[in-house]
Amino acid sequence: xxxxLHIQHLHFRYAENTGVIFxxxxxxxxxxxxxxxxxxxxxxxxxxINLMTGVLKADKGKIDLMGKDIRTDEKxxxxxxxxxxxxxxxxxxxxxxxNLEFFGAWAGLNKQEIKQRxxxxxxxxxxxxxxDKAVSKFSGGMKGRVNLAIGVxxxxxxxxxxxxxxxxxxxxxxxxxxxxxxxNKTGTTLVYTSHLMSEAENLCTKxxxxxxxxxxxxxxxxxxxxxxxxxxxxxxxxxxxGKSYRDS
Amino acid sequence: MFKLWTAxxxxxxxxxxxxxxxxxxxxxxxxLVVVIASIQNSTFQLVNDNKIxxxxxxxxxxxxxQQLVVALRKIGMFDVLPEDSTLNDKQLGAAMQKKDVMxxxxxxNGFSQAVQHKAQSVAGKAxxxxxxxxxxxxxxxxxxxxxxxxxxxxxxxxxxxxxxxxGALQSAQQFTENREVLQALYQALNNAKLSDSLxxxxxxxxxAIRQIPVARNGSxxxxxxxQHNVPxxxxxxxxxxxxxxxxxxxxxxxSGSFVRLKTLPTNYTLVLLAKQITYIGVTxxxxxxxxxxxxxxxxxxxLPRLNLPSDWIGLIVVSLVCGWCAVSYGIIVxxxxxxxxxxxxxxxxxxxxxxxIGGIIVPAFAMPESLRLxxxxxxxxxxxxxxxxxxxxxxxxxxxxxxxxPLVIIILxxxxxxxxxxxxxxxx
Numbered sequence: 001x002x003x004x005l006h007i008q009h010l011h012f013r014y015a016e017n018t019g020v021i022f023x024x025x026x027x028x029x030x031x032x033x034x035x036x037x038x039x040x041x042x043x044x045x046x047x048x049i050n051l052m053t054g055v056l057k058a059d060k061g062k063i064d065l066m067g068k069d070i071r072t073d074e075k076x077x078x079x080x081x082x083x084x085x086x087x088x089x090x091x092x093x094x095x096x097x098x099n100l101e102f103f104g105a106w107a108g109l110n111k112q113e114i115k116q117r118x119x120x121x122x123x124x125x126x127x128x129x130x131x132d133k134a135v136s137k138f139s140g141g142m143k144g145r146v147n148l149a150i151g152v153x154x155x156x157x158x159x160x161x162x163x164x165x166x167x168x169x170x171x172x173x174x175x176x177x178x179x180x181x182x183x184n185k186t187g188t189t190l191v192y193t194s195h196l197m198s199e200a201e202n203l204c205t206k207x208x209x210x211x212x213x214x215x216x217x218x219x220x221x222x223x224x225x226x227x228x229x230x231x232x233x234x235x236x237x238x239x240x241x242g243k244s245y246r247d248s
Numbered sequence: 249m250f251k252l253w254t255a256x257x258x259x260x261x262x263x264x265x266x267x268x269x270x271x272x273x274x275x276x277x278x279x280l281v282v283v284i285a286s287i288q289n290s291t292f293q294l295v296n297d298n299k300i301x302x303x304x305x306x307x308x309x310x311x312x313x314q315q316l317v318v319a320l321r322k323i324g325m326f327d328v329l330p331e332d333s334t335l336n337d338k339q340l341g342a343a344m345q346k347k348d349v350m351x352x353x354x355x356x357n358g359f360s361q362a363v364q365h366k367a368q369s370v371a372g373k374a375x376x377x378x379x380x381x382x383x384x385x386x387x388x389x390x391x392x393x394x395x396x397x398x399x400x401x402x403x404x405x406x407x408x409x410x411x412x413x414x415g416a417l418q419s420a421q422q423f424t425e426n427r428e429v430l431q432a433l434y435q436a437l438n439n440a441k442l443s444d445s446l447x448x449x450x451x452x453x454x455x456a457i458r459q460i461p462v463a464r465n466g467s468x469x470x471x472x473x474x475q476h477n478v479p480x481x482x483x484x485x486x487x488x489x490x491x492x493x494x495x496x497x498x499x500x501x502x503s504g505s506f507v508r509l510k511t512l513p514t515n516y517t518l519v520l521l522a523k524q525i526t527y528i529g530v531t532x533x534x535x536x537x538x539x540x541x542x543x544x545x546x547x548x549x550x551l552p553r554l555n556l557p558s559d560w561i562g563l564i565v566v567s568l569v570c571g572w573c574a575v576s577y578g579i580i581v582x583x584x585x586x587x588x589x590x591x592x593x594x595x596x597x598x599x600x601x602x603x604x605i606g607g608i609i610v611p612a613f614a615m616p617e618s619l620r621l622x623x624x625x626x627x628x629x630x631x632x633x634x635x636x637x638x639x640x641x642x643x644x645x646x647x648x649x650x651x652x653x654p655l656v657i658i659i660l661x662x663x664x665x666x667x668x669x670x671x672x673x674x675x676x
Contacts, residue, residue: 075513089507105253
């Protein structure tokens with residue numbers, strides 16, 4: 001099995017005197033998968049994504065993306081993956097075209113490639129008519145699509161999505177999920193986090209449930225749903241993580 | 249290079265669309281330099297061209313006090329209002345307020361007699377020293393202290409201005425006393441009154457004082473309010489970009505753009521470099537705009553024209569270094585601030601404080617010793633020193649290196665601290 005992501009013996013904490021977030025954490029994600037990383041608030045999903053994308057540095061352990069070590073082959077690895085953060089992480093004063101021009105250049109594309117990809121993405125994501133308008137005037141759904149377009153402008157082999165449909169309407173959510181499925185068909189591996197279990201059921205082929213920095217379940221979606229027929233993924237989630245509030 | 253260009257373009261676009269930020273960076277300093285230069289110019293003209301209304305209450309009425317009034321009129325600094333000897337102190341205060349007079353002088357009763365006695369005593373002592381027997385001198389008369397002349401002033405009168413008035417008063421008083429001594433000596437020696445013409449030629453033979461500004465290039469261009477204010481407030485404007493730049497950095501941190509950039513195959517220091525190039529461009533644009541105002545607008549509104557230094561390379565280098573220092577300061581404020589409110593509040597207030605201790609608001613020579621030490625940590629002080637060397641002293645690039653070196657050290661320190669902080673925040 002060819003791996004898109006391989007985490008071995010990961011150890012991490014934010015600072016010397018703070019609690020350990022991950023201790024001997026291991027995870028494998030095969031190429032071409034649509035992988036859902038699920039868990040309650042404070043489970044460590046966003047921290048794990050930040051470690052996988054190189055935003056944070058692990059204290060110990062090894063993270064390989066598409067067979068390359070993120071520490072030693074950082075630049076090469078960063079060209080291969082894309083990242084769609086939870087929040088609208090771009091410049092709201094700029095238009096979609098201007099944002100894509102900037103982030104495309106910084107992802108390593110040349111002027112011609114940027115223009116071609118910008119036209120393609122704006123068309124697919126229904127933003128052509130507002131391509132030159134300031135994003136600050138957009139609705140949440142439109143901003144969500146701009147956020148996604150920036151993450152995939154350089155055609156990454158592996159795409160990390162941290163709650164990509166937060167704050168968007170049903171239509172946009174549907175469009176984003178469908179676009180991601182199409183993207184996956186072209187060979188892009190998806191690593192996706194969300195609190196929306198129904199969306200995860202719709203999108204993912206494999207899921208991992210994690211809590212307090214540990215993997216509780218890691219299996220094919222169909223196998224999990226077969227073993228827990230009642231309540232679906234949400235029922236399984238509540239059964240394994242409990243019903244108490246996670247306000248941390 | 250393409251990455252750097254897109255980043256510069258990105259920051260320039262954000263800047264151009266921030267109308268409030270542009271107003272703070274351009275309209276505010278332009279307004280400030282015009283207003284301050286106009287006010288200082290009118291103050292300069294008030295002191296030099298206009299006379300200060302002076303109310304005199306002569307409660308003595310003798311010859312000495314009359315001479316003092318004449319001397320005060322002759323100084324040329326005052327517009328002496330008609331005397332009124334009947335006013336008491338309370339009435340004098342009311343009269344000052346009614347006539348909008350800032351200074352009033354009360355010559356006490358017995359002033360002339362006391363001055364005369366003092367003069368005779370001094371003359372007698374002088375003759376004794378010389379071994380001359382005074383013919384009809386009255387040197388044996390007992391002498392007491394001359395009762396002090398009282399100066400009333402409005403509390404709004406600035407201290408430095410009050411000292412000027414006090415100096416003028418003392419000069420007039422000295423003139424009156426000297427005249428009495430001269431009269432007494434002449435009377436004692438010649439048993440006759442000193443003639444008016446001789447008195448005038450003796451007392452009014454003061455030599456003129458020529459004022460020459462010392463310039464490094466040997467020129468004697470007289471500095472004016474424009475030469476002082478335009479460079480000073482240009483520096484203030486440059487550093488005021490801290491408001492726009494620091495909020496730009498904070499916004500990038502809070503929006504997650506920083507984090508997103510960290511996942512891309514590039515180094516964030518390149519983003520910071522692009523930001524610095526863009527904002528240094530802004531500071532240079534400020535220099536061009538404000539200096540152009542000094543050259544073209546000021547003469548149209550009755551202010552002296554700005555004369556640019558002869559060393560253009562020196563002017564460009566100084567402007568670049570000052571701009572870079574202002575940008576470095578903006579970056580560090582943005583890096584440390586957690587919210588935009590913090591960046592705006594701290595940024596704006598700190599620049600005003602640095603301007604105050606740096607000699608922009610109050611001249612450096614007028615500062616107390618303790619503040620003069622503190623002044624050296626203000627980058628605005630070194631910027632001002634460098635500009636003044638070029639604008640007021642006619643200096644060249646080699647003359648400003650002494651001021652540029654501390655600026656370069658400050659820039660390096662600010663940049664290194666910013667990078668360390670970003671590293672600790674996992675942002676680079």
